[in-house]
Amino acid sequence: MTDSIRFLMCAPDHYDVDYVINPWMEGNVHKSSRDRAVEQWEKLYHVLKENAIVDLVPPQKGWPDMVFTANAGLLLGNTFVLSRFYHKERQGEEPYFKEWFEDKGFTVHELPKDLPFEGAGDALLDREGRWLWAGYGFRSELDSHPLLANWLNIEVLSLRLVDERFYHLDTCFCPLSGGYLLYYPAAFDSYSNRLIEMRVAPEKRIAIEEADAANFACNAVNINNIVVMNKVSDSLKTRITNAGFKVIETPMSEFLKAGGACKCLTLRVIEPVQEDRSANVMVESRAIRMEGHLLDAGLISRALDLIVENGGSFQVLNFSLGEQRQSTSTAEVKVSAPSHDVMEDIIALLIDLGAVSPPQELCDAILEPVVQDGVGPDDFYVSTIYPTEVRVNNQWVKAQNQRMDGAVAITETAEGPVATCKLLRDLKVGEKVVVDVVGIRTIRKTESREQRNSQEFSFMSGSVSSERRVELVVEQVAWELRQIRDRGGKVVVTAGPVVIHTGGGEHLAHLIREGYVQALLGGNAIAVHDMEQSNMGTSLGVDMKRGIAVRGGHRHHLKIINTVRRYGSIAKAVEAGLVTNGVMYECVKNNIPFSLAGSIRDDGPLPDTQMDLVKAQEEYTELLRGADMVLMLSSMLHSIGVGNMTPAGVKMVCVDINPAVVTKLSDRGSIESTGVVTDVGLFLSLLVNQLDKLTSRHHVTQSV
Numbered sequence: 001m002t003d004s005i006r007f008l009m010c011a012p013d014h015y016d017v018d019y020v021i022n023p024w025m026e027g028n029v030h031k032s033s034r035d036r037a038v039e040q041w042e043k044l045y046h047v048l049k050e051n052a053i054v055d056l057v058p059p060q061k062g063w064p065d066m067v068f069t070a071n072a073g074l075l076l077g078n079t080f081v082l083s084r085f086y087h088k089e090r091q092g093e094e095p096y097f098k099e100w101f102e103d104k105g106f107t108v109h110e111l112p113k114d115l116p117f118e119g120a121g122d123a124l125l126d127r128e129g130r131w132l133w134a135g136y137g138f139r140s141e142l143d144s145h146p147l148l149a150n151w152l153n154i155e156v157l158s159l160r161l162v163d164e165r166f167y168h169l170d171t172c173f174c175p176l177s178g179g180y181l182l183y184y185p186a187a188f189d190s191y192s193n194r195l196i197e198m199r200v201a202p203e204k205r206i207a208i209e210e211a212d213a214a215n216f217a218c219n220a221v222n223i224n225n226i227v228v229m230n231k232v233s234d235s236l237k238t239r240i241t242n243a244g245f246k247v248i249e250t251p252m253s254e255f256l257k258a259g260g261a262c263k264c265l266t267l268r269v270i271e272p273v274q275e276d277r278s279a280n281v282m283v284e285s286r287a288i289r290m291e292g293h294l295l296d297a298g299l300i301s302r303a304l305d306l307i308v309e310n311g312g313s314f315q316v317l318n319f320s321l322g323e324q325r326q327s328t329s330t331a332e333v334k335v336s337a338p339s340h341d342v343m344e345d346i347i348a349l350l351i352d353l354g355a356v357s358p359p360q361e362l363c364d365a366i367l368e369p370v371v372q373d374g375v376g377p378d379d380f381y382v383s384t385i386y387p388t389e390v391r392v393n394n395q396w397v398k399a400q401n402q403r404m405d406g407a408v409a410i411t412e413t414a415e416g417p418v419a420t421c422k423l424l425r426d427l428k429v430g431e432k433v434v435v436d437v438v439g440i441r442t443i444r445k446t447e448s449r450e451q452r453n454s455q456e457f458s459f460m461s462g463s464v465s466s467e468r469r470v471e472l473v474v475e476q477v478a479w480e481l482r483q484i485r486d487r488g489g490k491v492v493v494t495a496g497p498v499v500i501h502t503g504g505g506e507h508l509a510h511l512i513r514e515g516y517v518q519a520l521l522g523g524n525a526i527a528v529h530d531m532e533q534s535n536m537g538t539s540l541g542v543d544m545k546r547g548i549a550v551r552g553g554h555r556h557h558l559k560i561i562n563t564v565r566r567y568g569s570i571a572k573a574v575e576a577g578l579v580t581n582g583v584m585y586e587c588v589k590n591n592i593p594f595s596l597a598g599s600i601r602d603d604g605p606l607p608d609t610q611m612d613l614v615k616a617q618e619e620y621t622e623l624l625r626g627a628d629m630v631l632m633l634s635s636m637l638h639s640i641g642v643g644n645m646t647p648a649g650v651k652m653v654c655v656d657i658n659p660a661v662v663t664k665l666s667d668r669g670s671i672e673s674t675g676v677v678t679d680v681g682l683f684l685s686l687l688v689n690q691l692d693k694l695t696s697r698h699h700v701t702q703s704v
């Protein structure tokens with residue numbers, strides 16, 4: 001028996017599965033055998049007693065989970081942090097554990113109300129006493145970690161649990177003596193896995209498979225070189241043995257039904273204490289403020305979900321609900337994250353939802369100089385599609401040229417600071433760039449309930465519409481196109497060769513001729529196949545009238561490329577009468593600017609195809625400037641390129657037969673984007689039909 005090692009246990013007199021608070025209890029209510037549970041508990045008790053001292057806390061009727069003393073609290077030296085249980089089913093255990101530790105002379109700390117922390121179930125000391133691993137995500141709140149660090153004067157490393165089955169840290173993580181660690185990596189998020197890998201050398205990590213994890217192999221009691229656990233696979237047993245430990249198996253089937261095993265049934269009362277330790281925790285907290293239709297637009301729930309999904313936790317500090325239909329609500333939320341990097345990721349996402357710092361915490365954006373042309377500082381703020389303002393010299397400055405995936409550069413001018421979204425390659429020495437995520441806000445339109453509902457109906461709120469709804473979307477797009485044309489607005493079309501292959505070319509040509517398109521973006525192929533069709537009646541060698549391949553037709557597109565190259569440009573080929581109809585013909589005849597961006601697939605290319613991709617991106621950006629609507633027609637490559645350049649506020653309609661492409665393009669979190677999963681030829685023909693109907697109806701109305 002090792003004198004210095006001491007455990008606390010609680011006899012299973014009142015143990016049963018009475019309720020469901022974890023996935024293991026599901027379907028097991030009153031299904032565990034009392035006799036077998038007692039037998040298994042006794043066996044564990046005796047194994048431990050042979051190797052350590054075991055104290056007992058009296059069991060209490062009505063608190064069946066009190067057997068799991070690991071959850072009583074957390075001890076270090078003479079300090080005990082009492083658990084604050086997440087579920088009311090276990091909260092009644094707290095006073096009994098408190099009394100026991102106070103009686104024994106421990107200094108007992110209690111967490112604030114509503115800040116759950118489930119003791120040694122969720123906090124495990126490195127066996128050398130160097131730091132404390134603390135879990136969060138299900139039962140314990142991240143915000144409890146700074147308190148643990150202070151009370152216990154130790155470094156706390158926060159680990160996020162992501163698999164409900166492993167809801168307590170000790171179900172999937174077991175530090176062993178000699179710096180070894182037995183753990184199940186899939187129970188943690190990637191940030192936590194990186195942290196574990198940074199602190200525990202590869203040869204000391206014993207990562208286990210799901211089958212052993214599901215048998216609670218990590219829920220083991222380690223006493224020096226002994227590891228006591230539920231039954232374990234032979235291969236894992238060999239690995240643990242090879243690391244110098246002796247494995248003692250003891251059955252735990254009855255406790256598994258409540259989601260616990262060996263380690264849960266014990267609380268180590270004497271832990272190694274390192275003298276030269278100091279409090280340290282990487283957890284950061286910041287407050288944010290949100291205003292708008294927080295409840296009925298679902299903004300607040302989106303914000304809170306986003307915090308949790310990205311590894312943070314939150315506390316709603318105050319919430320004032322707008323009382324009238326038109327009035328807005330405000331909320332102040334404290335966000336906590338396990339590190340600065342995670343905090344930045346979360347805040348950047350919240351900024352996109354319109355979150356700002358509360359007035360008392362407002363400060364200027366942090367700027368760092370560009371020290372090499374075309375390279376930003378490491379921590380640069382990545383711009384999004386949303387209109388963005390940065391705070392410079394206590395003033396909000398609106399960023400110019402809003403686009404996603406850029407940096408925000410600040411230049412001082414005589415009129416004051418100017419903020420511009422810039423691609424990394426365009427950054428210049430002498431400029432300053434916004435880093436971190438403070439002093440940045442995005443401007444979200446606050447639509448009234450009615451506006452939102454009608455837009456949602458008409459544009460389906462960024463949703464992907466099914467075939468039977470195509471006609472409805474076509475009606476809406478036609479309506480928008482006509483409105484934009486009539487007020488002298490700008491519609492940019494991006495299109496791939498499928499438009500021509502599906503017979504949509506004549507319809508797109510019609511739209512251009514009728515003034516519905518103000519710029520065309522595409523690649524080599526749309527122009528090649530459009531002119532092939534105009535000149536030879538085929539598209540990629542397929543006869544467009546009969547729908548069959550023409551003998552030798554595969555050469556057609558090369559011939560047209562060759563001829564246009566001889567003329568020197570598409571415009572010259574049109575002027576010379578080589579091309580007499582179609583998409584490119586209408587662009588030339590109606591002075592509609594177009595840009596053809598090159599790609600690795602291109603044949604030829606056509607003389608107009610811009611093979612310098614930086615220049616092509618610039619041409620695209622230029623043609624997109626001031627657009628009211630972008631119609632994306634069956635080109636994943638060019639449509640995604642365009643999506644990246646287009647700020648929020650521009651209506652985007654993406655038509656593609658592949659739902660994944662449509663989802664990627666229309667899922668911009670902005671109300672203006674709509675996806676249509678359908679054949680592009682069919683879409684264009686319906687659209688032209690609808691526009692004709694609208695126009696004739698317009699004429700009729702006028703003449704009445």
Ligand SMILES: NC(=O)c1ccc[n+]([C@@H]2O[C@H](COP(=O)([O-])OP(=O)(O)OC[C@H]3O[C@@H](n4cnc5c(N)ncnc54)[C@H](O)[C@@H]3O)[C@@H](O)[C@H]2O)c1
Pocket residue numbers: 496497498502522523524525526528557597598599601602603604634635636637638655656657658661678679680681
């Ligand atoms: N001969 C050539 O020079 C040549 C030929 C082909 C492509 N290219 C070039 O390769 C690049 C990529 O071409 P891309 O944009 O066509 O390819 P892409 O794969 O990026 O996009 C094609 C899209 O069309 C969709 N689609 C297929 N059938 C459809 C239908 N019936 N209705 C609606 N959508 C449909 C697909 O789901 C896909 O998303 C472009 O730059 C293009 O110019 C060159």
Ligand SMILES: NC(=[NH2+])NCCC[C@H](N)C(=O)O
Pocket residue numbers: 021022065068070071090120121122168170171258259260261263264
């Ligand atoms: N430290 C542990 N993992 N304890 C297991 C606790 C089991 C108990 N039924 C609960 O859900 O709270």
